[in-house]
Amino acid sequence: MLARLKLMAVLTAALVALPGGAMAQSNYPDRPITIVVSSAVGGSIDGLARQLAPYWEKALGGKINVENHEGAGGVVGVRYFLEQPDDGYTILICTEAHYTATVEKTGTVKTSDIELINMQQFTPTTWYVLENSRFKTLEDVIKEGKEKPDTITWGAPPTGNSTISAGVVEKGWGVDLRYVPQETGAATDTALLGGHIDIKVGTAGDITEVEGIRGLAVASKERVAHLPDVPTFNEVGSKLGLMAMPDIGTGRLISVRASVKANHPEIFQRLAEAYKAAFNDPAYQEVLKSTGQANSSAFNEPDAATTQFRELVDNAIKGKKEYAVSN
Amino acid sequence: MADALLALQSLMSFDLFGLMIVGITIGMIPGILPGIGGATTIALTLPFTVYLSELQTLVLLCSLYTGVGFGGSITSILVGIPGGGSAVAVMFDGHRMAKAGRADHALGASLGSVCMGNGIGALFLIFLIGPLATIALKFGPSEMLMVILLAVLMIGTIRGKSSFKGILTGLFGILIGTIGISPHGDERGTMDTIYLLDGFPAIALLVGMFTIPGMVEMCMVSTVQRKVHQGSSARALLRGMGAPLRHLRTALPSSLIGLWVGILPAVGGSVGSLLSYNVGRNISPRGQHFGTGDGEEEGIVACETANGADEGGSLGTLLVLGVPGGSTTAAMMGALMLQGWAIGPKLVADHWEVVRAAIWALMLQAILLVPIGFLFCYYAWRIVKLKTTVLVPMVGAIMVTGVFALRGQPLDVVIAVSFGMLAWLMQKTDYPPLNFVIGILLGRILEGELVRTFATFRGRWELMFAHPLFDLLLVGFLVMLVLTIRSEYQRTVNEREVLESLEVRKASQDV
Numbered sequence: 001m002l003a004r005l006k007l008m009a010v011l012t013a014a015l016v017a018l019p020g021g022a023m024a025q026s027n028y029p030d031r032p033i034t035i036v037v038s039s040a041v042g043g044s045i046d047g048l049a050r051q052l053a054p055y056w057e058k059a060l061g062g063k064i065n066v067e068n069h070e071g072a073g074g075v076v077g078v079r080y081f082l083e084q085p086d087d088g089y090t091i092l093i094c095t096e097a098h099y100t101a102t103v104e105k106t107g108t109v110k111t112s113d114i115e116l117i118n119m120q121q122f123t124p125t126t127w128y129v130l131e132n133s134r135f136k137t138l139e140d141v142i143k144e145g146k147e148k149p150d151t152i153t154w155g156a157p158p159t160g161n162s163t164i165s166a167g168v169v170e171k172g173w174g175v176d177l178r179y180v181p182q183e184t185g186a187a188t189d190t191a192l193l194g195g196h197i198d199i200k201v202g203t204a205g206d207i208t209e210v211e212g213i214r215g216l217a218v219a220s221k222e223r224v225a226h227l228p229d230v231p232t233f234n235e236v237g238s239k240l241g242l243m244a245m246p247d248i249g250t251g252r253l254i255s256v257r258a259s260v261k262a263n264h265p266e267i268f269q270r271l272a273e274a275y276k277a278a279f280n281d282p283a284y285q286e287v288l289k290s291t292g293q294a295n296s297s298a299f300n301e302p303d304a305a306t307t308q309f310r311e312l313v314d315n316a317i318k319g320k321k322e323y324a325v326s327n
Numbered sequence: 328m329a330d331a332l333l334a335l336q337s338l339m340s341f342d343l344f345g346l347m348i349v350g351i352t353i354g355m356i357p358g359i360l361p362g363i364g365g366a367t368t369i370a371l372t373l374p375f376t377v378y379l380s381e382l383q384t385l386v387l388l389c390s391l392y393t394g395v396g397f398g399g400s401i402t403s404i405l406v407g408i409p410g411g412g413s414a415v416a417v418m419f420d421g422h423r424m425a426k427a428g429r430a431d432h433a434l435g436a437s438l439g440s441v442c443m444g445n446g447i448g449a450l451f452l453i454f455l456i457g458p459l460a461t462i463a464l465k466f467g468p469s470e471m472l473m474v475i476l477l478a479v480l481m482i483g484t485i486r487g488k489s490s491f492k493g494i495l496t497g498l499f500g501i502l503i504g505t506i507g508i509s510p511h512g513d514e515r516g517t518m519d520t521i522y523l524l525d526g527f528p529a530i531a532l533l534v535g536m537f538t539i540p541g542m543v544e545m546c547m548v549s550t551v552q553r554k555v556h557q558g559s560s561a562r563a564l565l566r567g568m569g570a571p572l573r574h575l576r577t578a579l580p581s582s583l584i585g586l587w588v589g590i591l592p593a594v595g596g597s598v599g600s601l602l603s604y605n606v607g608r609n610i611s612p613r614g615q616h617f618g619t620g621d622g623e624e625e626g627i628v629a630c631e632t633a634n635g636a637d638e639g640g641s642l643g644t645l646l647v648l649g650v651p652g653g654s655t656t657a658a659m660m661g662a663l664m665l666q667g668w669a670i671g672p673k674l675v676a677d678h679w680e681v682v683r684a685a686i687w688a689l690m691l692q693a694i695l696l697v698p699i700g701f702l703f704c705y706y707a708w709r710i711v712k713l714k715t716t717v718l719v720p721m722v723g724a725i726m727v728t729g730v731f732a733l734r735g736q737p738l739d740v741v742i743a744v745s746f747g748m749l750a751w752l753m754q755k756t757d758y759p760p761l762n763f764v765i766g767i768l769l770g771r772i773l774e775g776e777l778v779r780t781f782a783t784f785r786g787r788w789e790l791m792f793a794h795p796l797f798d799l800l801l802v803g804f805l806v807m808l809v810l811t812i813r814s815e816y817q818r819t820v821n822e823r824e825v826l827e828s829l830e831v832r833k834a835s836q837d838v
Contacts (some may be wrong), residue, residue, distance in 0.1 A: 040657065041370040047664035050373070068370070071734065072524035073508065079521065105521060153783060158512025180468075180782040181510050183775060194464035196783065290667045 028088065028267050029062035036084070038077025038094040040070040045252050048120065049093045051287050052254075055278035060271070064091075073159050074098020075105050082113060086259040088267035091117075096251040096309060097160040100316045111313050114255040115268070116305040117275050121296045123203035124220035124249035125165045126230070127154075128192065131212045138217045138236045141199070142175050149176030154199040155188045157181070161316040162201045164248050165219045165233070167323025172243040179325050203250045204230075204296070219248050226295040246315055253309055272302050338688055343386055346379075347692055350390025351699050358398015359707075360729045364411045364530070365395040365655030367733065373662055381666050381678065385685040388659050392638055393445060393692050395655075397700055400437045400631060405430055405710045406551060406722060407541045410729075411530060412597030412768045413637070415761070416604040416630035418537075423622030428554035430711045434704040435567020436627040438697070440578065443571045444635020445693035447582040448589070452639045452686045456647055456675075463590045463644060468779035469791050473800035474591065475773045478602040480804075480811050482762045485618075489757060490815060496758045500766020501773070503527060510778040522738060529767050531730045531743040536760045538726040539747025542719050551711040551718070564704055568697070570624045571632055577607045577625055578632045585633025589640020597768045603633035609810045615818065639689060646682050647675055 037049045046068060053064045069077035078098055084090040092114065102109045127138070135141050145152050156162045158181045169175050180197050182188040192200040192213065204215065204224045215230035223232060233245035254275065261268040278284060279299050288294045300308070357368045368391055376384040399410035404421030417437055424433035451459065466474075479497075486493030506516040507526030517523035545551060571578040581603035588599035607629025608614040617626040645656040668674060675682050710718070730743045750760035784791040791797060 040654070041366065041373060041661045046661055050661070050665050051667075054377075069735075072521055075521055075524065105524070150786070158510070159508070178782065180779050181512065182779075183510075190464065191467075194467060196467040287667055291664060 028270055029060060031089065032063040032065050033060075033089050033091060034084075035064060035066045035091045035093055036077055036081040037066060037068050038070065038074040038081075038092070038098045039068065041068055045093050045095055047291070048252055048293075051291070052120075052278065052284070055281045055284040056275060059277040059281070060274040072105075073101045075102045078102040078109070079106065082109065082257065084257075086257040086263065088256060088260045088264050088271065090256070091271070092253075092255050094253060094255075096253060096312050096316070099253075099309075100161065100313045101159065103313060104317060111310040113258055115258045115261040115302065116309050117254045117256065117272050117302055118279070118299055119251045119253045119305040119309055120279070120298070121252040121293065122249055122298070122308070123251075123296045124218045124224060124247070125162045126202060126204040126218045126224075126227070127165070127216040128200040128202060128213050129198065129216050130192065130195065131214055133198065133214075135198070135216065138231065138233070139240075141216065142169075142173065142236075142240070145169075145175035145177055150178050152199065153178045153180050153197045154201055155180045155182045155191050155197040156201040157184055157188065160250070161248055161320065162203065162250070163325050164316070164319035164323050165245065166201055167319070167325045168233075168243070168245055170325065171323055173237070219245050221247060224295075246319060248315060248319065249312070251309065251312055253305070255309075268302075338386075338684055338691065343383065343688065344691075344695075346383055346387045347390045347688065347695055348699065350387045351394040351692065351696055352703075354391040354394020354396075355398035355401070355700075355703055358395040358410060359402050360410065360725055360732075364399070365392050366658045368395050369655065369658035369662065373658075373665065376662050377665060381668070382681045382684055384662055384666055385681060386688045388662055389638075389642065389685060389689055390692050390695075392642075392655060392659070393689075393696055396634060396638060397438065397441050397696065400441065400634070401434065401704070401707055404433045404437060404627075405708065406545075406718070408537045408722065408726070409533065412533065413600050413634050415533070415597060415764065415768075416600040417627055417634070419604070419618035419630075420622035420624070420626030423618070423620065424624070424627075425708075425711050426551060426553050427621035428552050429563070429621070430552065430708040431560040431563040431704065432567040432624065433622065433627060434708050435564040436570035436624045437567075437631045438564075438700040438704060439568035440571045440628045440631035441635040442568075442693050442696050442700070443578060444582045444585055444632035445638060445696065446635075446690060447579075447632070448586050448636035448639020449686060449689035449693060451586055451636075452643050452689065456643050456686070459590055459640075459643060459647075461647075465796060466591055467794070467797075468776050468783055469794065469797045470800055471591065472773070472776040472780050473797065473804050474588065474602070475598060475769055475776060477800075477804055477807055478598040478605070479765075479769050479773060480807055481601045481605045482765055483811055484605065484608065484815060485759050485761050485765075490819070492758050493762055496753065496760070497762035497766045500763035501770035502766075503763075504529075504767040504770030505774060507771075510775045522736075526771070527742065527746075527767070528734065528736075528739050529771075530733060531739040532746050532767060533764050534726055534730055535743030535745075535747035536750035536764055538722060539744065540751040540754050540760065542722055543751055545715040545719050545722075549715060550713065551715070560708060561705060564701060564708075567624065568701070571628045574611070574625045574628045577611050577629050580610065581607060581629050581632040582636040585636035586640040588633070589637035589642075590644050591640075597765075598772075599633045599637045600630040601765065601769075604630040605807070605811070609807065609814065615814065635693075642686075642689070646686075 035049050035053065037046050039045050049066045053066055057064045069080045074094055074097065078092065078094055079102060081090060081092040099111070103111065129135050141152060154166055154177055156166070166177060166179065170177055182191060185202060188200050188202060191197045199216065204218055204227055215227050217233045217236060218224050218227065218230055219233050221232070223230065237243065237245060256268065256271065276299060285294065288297050354368060369388055372387070372391060376387065379387065396413070399414035400417045400421070403409040403414040403418045404425050407418055407422040409415045409418055421433040421437060424430065482497030483490070483494060504526065506523055508524060509515050514524065584603040584606060585599040588602065604626065607626065608617045611625055613623055613625055616623050641656050645660060668678060726743070727740050730740050731737065733739065753760045753763070780791070
């Protein structure tokens, strides 16, 4: 008797639960969504998440919370995100460097574990010098670097992939430079402004607005729209018959777990559409403009963004192995 | 001058004053909880700032910063548990005074010094913000190395019976601090765990290593205060607050050191307070007595004025260079980004009106902190009269909560408690845990600058000596080194004489 009652209870519960589950999806989102940010409060991707959240909320018609899970170069946040349920209520905002680090350190995480909603920002690796630097062009650096090896200093954090460009110039182009490792990108800016390093290896878009600093070269196929006077490495390299520089740069991505797209395509669709509406919201575009991110931000279709992201991470992992800079 | 009056006028509004009072008061509460520092407090406040204007946000965050800074000193003095790196130095004398029944006086001295430091910091910002930040840029890796080395000297002065053990413990701290990702990006001593990639959590270690031995010690007594307090506590507080004025010779240089270390990007508050404490020991006639016996109020003045001035300095760097000096200013930067500000060297030019008003607000906060802090301390100091049977479990619970809240990692609590027990053992065997903590706090930044100095000047050291700033700091370091060795030698000789005379007395009694 008791057993039958239990069975009935289970069956009834199952009956109730089934349509309930289906309804939850059509009602998506019926509870708050969490954005996991893999950096601390105040970091650039934290700013991106917090600025975007209200516009995305408006387009989606639900609440979005931002949570910071920083540490270990982004590995803590990415791993935390991948452990969350794949019901479409958790979104990851991280940099491609954070994801690359997670792939490298864990050995089990793959780029196919996530699907991108967008790579909202992509900025190619760029070399900067002070306005009054003795290096007018990249050719000047190559010339002096070959004449006086190990004297020109450059700075960048050792993690991340911007060091690859210097590795290519050193090993592929045979120009002996001197690496001064920096704590963060912001610390690299300070070191350049104070004249403690000759070259900052960073990305187009972060300090391009700063007075007293100018770009020397960008590591992309074509020149960057907002830096029309800065040549690509390959323009300079092909003239001198040097090996090609791979496309490298920093991306800031918005993604969900791959199983969300596979199992709940309608939720993924909903999120992506709402995101697109939020991104194109004139008020949000105004925010991007006033905070100096308009030039590097763009909307790409999710599939294209995912492909670009996977290539970027593969290039970074390969490049870091082949063109590791000497300390 | 008309400029300044205009800025002041924009501050004379009810809501801004309200925000300052709320910010300072609310800030003191997390400041008291060990582990929860300025960054966490500001992170928790972030969601509310979207409802505020730019100036309101900046004023609220600055007053939170002020409140948190002073709150950290309160627990450090009363129960001997510093809430963060910058509250370590005030413990040396403050907690000794609290144990000797002068908790209120010590709190007063700390409050007065922080206010004075805050005020001096703000004053300098108002008039010299531009040039100061530009000079800060001239500090390269070799100059930073010297500044940090000056603070490391502190390790040599903290010891039990043996200098050797003290220095050894400091070196051990530096060694443990190297665990994690090296300045070159390599992993060291992480045993392939993700947990150790960022190294041992310094704040969790610090909190654990002071709390556990502190709790054990408290279990041995019935109240923290060993001697019974005499007279009115309000009067003692007020008298304590006058301390920085009585010791201007220590207070002024300390404020300047704190301000300057605050301005330097990427050097935390612990460097400023430790450095100025050590300078104070050497320039004050009573320096020999700092951190001994029942504590010296001048020791509190030496580190707390620096802590107060540090705030103005690091704000200056954030606003002028757009570079955060520590985790607290990084969180503030996040709040400014949410207001739609582009962070970077153009920030001041873009938002000069707001920035100028906020700097004047700092000045007002230093004044407002006096009555608010006074009221707070008037009630808070009574903690030392609590029965330890009540206090010990409370402290334990707060420690676990604080350590866990910092990063949400349960393992941090285990680490904090384990290192706490280690610290107790170290104390029993005369290896000062304090040196271990200073080693961890300073070791990482010390190594970063060392690596950068070496990378920049390897094979061409003459370039390093060509920087006059470096030469000046090097001479300063050498002078401090000699002074410290001399005073430590003197102390050893004195102690030996006292011991010998005791033995002689004992021997004569035996006869």
